[in-house]
Amino acid sequence: MEKGxxxxxxxxGWSFATIDEVIDYSTGLFKDGDWIxxxxxxxxxxxxxxxxxxxxxxxxxxxxxxxxxxxxxxxxN
Numbered sequence: 001m002e003k004g005x006x007x008x009x010x011x012x013g014w015s016f017a018t019i020d021e022v023i024d025y026s027t028g029l030f031k032d033g034d035w036i037x038x039x040x041x042x043x044x045x046x047x048x049x050x051x052x053x054x055x056x057x058x059x060x061x062x063x064x065x066x067x068x069x070x071x072x073x074x075x076x077n
Contacts (some may be wrong), residue, residue, distance in 0.1 A: 041068050042067055045068045045070070046070055048067055049067060051064040
C-alpha cells in the first residue's frame with residue numbers, strides 16, 4: 001500500500017482512492033459522473049451511487065442508500 005494510505009475494510013468491488021486521484025486538476029473539481037436522475041435509479045439495483053451525504057471526514061456515512069441497475073449504469077457510462 002502506498003505511503004499515506006490507511007487500511008480500511010471496503011465493501012466488495014470497491015477500491016480505495018486518495019483525493020489526488022479523484023480531483024480533476026484542470027477544473028479543480030471532483031471527477032464524477034453525470035447527475036443520476038430519480039428515473040434512472042433502482043432501489044433494487046446492484047450498483048451503489050455515492051453522494052456527498054455519504055462522505056464524511058475519513059468515514060463512509062452511508063446516508064443516501066441509492067442504487068441503480070447494471071444495465072442503466074452501462075448505458076449512462
